[in-house]
Amino acid sequence: MQEVLQGWFFVILGLSVGSFLNVVIDRLAYGKSILGRSQCDFCEKKLGLLDLIPVLSYILLLGKCRYCGKKLSIYYPLIEIVTAVVFFLGFRFFGYDYFRLFVILAIFSSFIVIFFTDLKYYVIPDEVQLFLLLFSFIYKFNCTQSCLFYGFQLFFSSLVSGFFVALPLLFLFYITKGKGLGFGDVKLGFNLGFLFGVKSGFLVLYLAFLLGGVLSVFLLISGRKNLKAKIPFGPFIVVSSFLFILVPDVILFYIRKFLFFI
Numbered sequence: 351m352q353e354v355l356q357g358w359f360f361v362i363l364g365l366s367v368g369s370f371l372n373v374v375i376d377r378l379a380y381g382k383s384i385l386g387r388s389q390c391d392f393c394e395k396k397l398g399l400l401d402l403i404p405v406l407s408y409i410l411l412l413g414k415c416r417y418c419g420k421k422l423s424i425y426y427p428l429i430e431i432v433t434a435v436v437f438f439l440g441f442r443f444f445g446y447d448y449f450r451l452f453v454i455l456a457i458f459s460s461f462i463v464i465f466f467t468d469l470k471y472y473v474i475p476d477e478v479q480l481f482l483l484l485f486s487f488i489y490k491f492n493c494t495q496s497c498l499f500y501g502f503q504l505f506f507s508s509l510v511s512g513f514f515v516a517l518p519l520l521f522l523f524y525i526t527k528g529k530g531l532g533f534g535d536v537k538l539g540f541n542l543g544f545l546f547g548v549k550s551g552f553l554v555l556y557l558a559f560l561l562g563g564v565l566s567v568f569l570l571i572s573g574r575k576n577l578k579a580k581i582p583f584g585p586f587i588v589v590s591s592f593l594f595i596l597v598p599d600v601i602l603f604y605i606r607k608f609l610f611f612i
């Protein structure tokens with residue numbers, strides 16, 4: 351019973367955080383401050399409390415602004431629901447240690463922001479990359495004694511791992527002249543190495559390329575995108591990182607099937 355209640359708590363927390371992440375995604379992409387009250391994208395009317403209930407407001411208002419009647423983006427309820435699902439999964443997998451769960455939910459929240467800013471606007475804001483870097487450090491920090499020395503050591507080894515994992519992306523960035531990959535992806539690759547270390551960082555990157563390749567081929571064949579279409583890479587890095595944190599054994603099992611020399 352208690353576990354059911356806790357599960358619901360994380361669903362509702364996820365819905366509320368998702369509502370906040372919507373604001374973060376739209377404002378950071380335009381370089382605006384994330385503080386201040388929400389307003390309608392079209393008529394710029396400040397929204398009241400009743401317009402801000404996650405998912406429910408959207409359903410009750412039939413997906414339209416109460417003031418000007420314009421159709422609201424489906425991204426709003428979608429991001430709230432995605433965040434709720436992600437928070438619930440986080441609780442199911444890491445609910446045994448609340449501090450660890452808190453750090454992981456912070457990392458997952460930055461994943462959601464990266465996924466949707468890249469998908470909606472083709473940018474990955476530096477603010478969210480730094481936020482992810484900070485919580486990656488806390489996630490890895492596991493100190494019993496002489497923490498200052500340990501902290502420095504961990505920081506520098508993580509930096510080095512970050513550079514290694516960012517290198518192939520930097521190379522792709524240069525040979526495609528920034529058209530295949532953005533510099534935001536290179537920085538995200540750095541974050542990946544920083545968070546997972548060199549070996550796992552490369553595995554996650556490899557999985558992201560696999561996912562990206564499969565989806566691109568599917569989009570091409572089904573005629574939904576042509577060869578010139580821009581497909582952001584950030585979402586694939588996010589999805590494979592998310593899976594690697596949640597179910598590393600499953601990912602390793604499947605990667606070994608494709609890449610037998612590991």
Ligand SMILES: [Zn+2]
Pocket residue numbers: 390391392393394395415416417418419420
């Ligand atoms: Zn409006």
